[in-house]
Amino acid sequence: xxxxxxxxxxxxxxxxxxxxxxxxxxxxxxxxxxxxxANGTANKDAEKAFxxxxxxxxxxxxxxxxxxxxxxxxKELYDKVGLNTPGQGIAFTLPVDSVVGIGEGERS
Amino acid sequence: MQQQxxxxxxxxxxxxxxxxxxxxxxxxxxxxxxKGDFYLxxxxxxxxxxxxxxxxxxxxxxxxxxxxxxEDSARTAIFSIIREDRAExxxxxxxxxxxxxxxxxxxxxxxxxxxxxxxxxxGFLSNDHxxxxxxxx
Numbered sequence: 001x002x003x004x005x006x007x008x009x010x011x012x013x014x015x016x017x018x019x020x021x022x023x024x025x026x027x028x029x030x031x032x033x034x035x036x037x038a039n040g041t042a043n044k045d046a047e048k049a050f051x052x053x054x055x056x057x058x059x060x061x062x063x064x065x066x067x068x069x070x071x072x073x074x075k076e077l078y079d080k081v082g083l084n085t086p087g088q089g090i091a092f093t094l095p096v097d098s099v100v101g102i103g104e105g106e107r108s
Numbered sequence: 109m110q111q112q113x114x115x116x117x118x119x120x121x122x123x124x125x126x127x128x129x130x131x132x133x134x135x136x137x138x139x140x141x142x143k144g145d146f147y148l149x150x151x152x153x154x155x156x157x158x159x160x161x162x163x164x165x166x167x168x169x170x171x172x173x174x175x176x177x178x179e180d181s182a183r184t185a186i187f188s189i190i191r192e193d194r195a196e197x198x199x200x201x202x203x204x205x206x207x208x209x210x211x212x213x214x215x216x217x218x219x220x221x222x223x224x225x226x227x228x229x230x231g232f233l234s235n236d237h238x239x240x241x242x243x244x245x
Contacts, residue, residue, distance in 0.1 A: 008217065018167065022167045034165070095219065097220055098218050099217045100202055100203040100217075101217075
């Protein structure tokens with residue numbers, strides 16, 4: 001049970017993988033997203049310890065989804081663009097308590 | 109009694125204060141890039157002191173862009189810190205502008221902030237001039 005009708009999925013991926021993020025999200029019902037360009041700042045010691053090289057140029061994809069499909073979208077993102085893929089994506093969600101605009105029509 | 113509750117200390121020994129009565133939210137507004145400044149000014153008129161304008165692009169297909177009546181995929185994402193008690197007014201104003209302004213369609217949503225620190229910073233973000241006077245004393 002979730003008191004929020006929508007959640008905001010934030011997915012940080014390597015540059016050039018935002019299309020792959022949206023393809024994965026759309027496959028389980030997400031409608032659209034917004035892509036922001038960003039620079040990652042990884043801990044160099046942690047990179048060495050985990051044997052992972054972090055590409056500094058990132059894309060942050062914000063996807064607003066109904067709460068009921070959140071888990072499915074996260075799972076799909078984990079499988080298709082997660083840390084074990086070239087996209088090296090990390091995804092998390094934030095609660096959204098009101099929405100207006102495209103596709104919503106009215107306040108949630 | 110209520111005041112006593114408000115002043116009780118939490119596990120970290122930090123006193124909770126009237127911040128409780130004026131909670132803040134993060135408002136994210138995504139609009140056509142050309143309309144970014146218009147919406148920035150609109151939101152600022154609702155006691156909003158800090159906003160970030162970020163260049164972005166939408167992921168809708170060309171077909172969807174034309175169906176929604178949008179120009180292209182260039183967008184501006186505006187991150188604004190707003191007061192919870194002004195959220196409804198702001199959302200209503202945005203909804204009206206999204207409907208009526210030419211090429212002004214967009215989407216806006218709010219995310220509750222969990223916590224923050226600093227009376228001056230809170231006063232600035234909430235446009236609460238009482239905190240400003242307290243700081244000067």
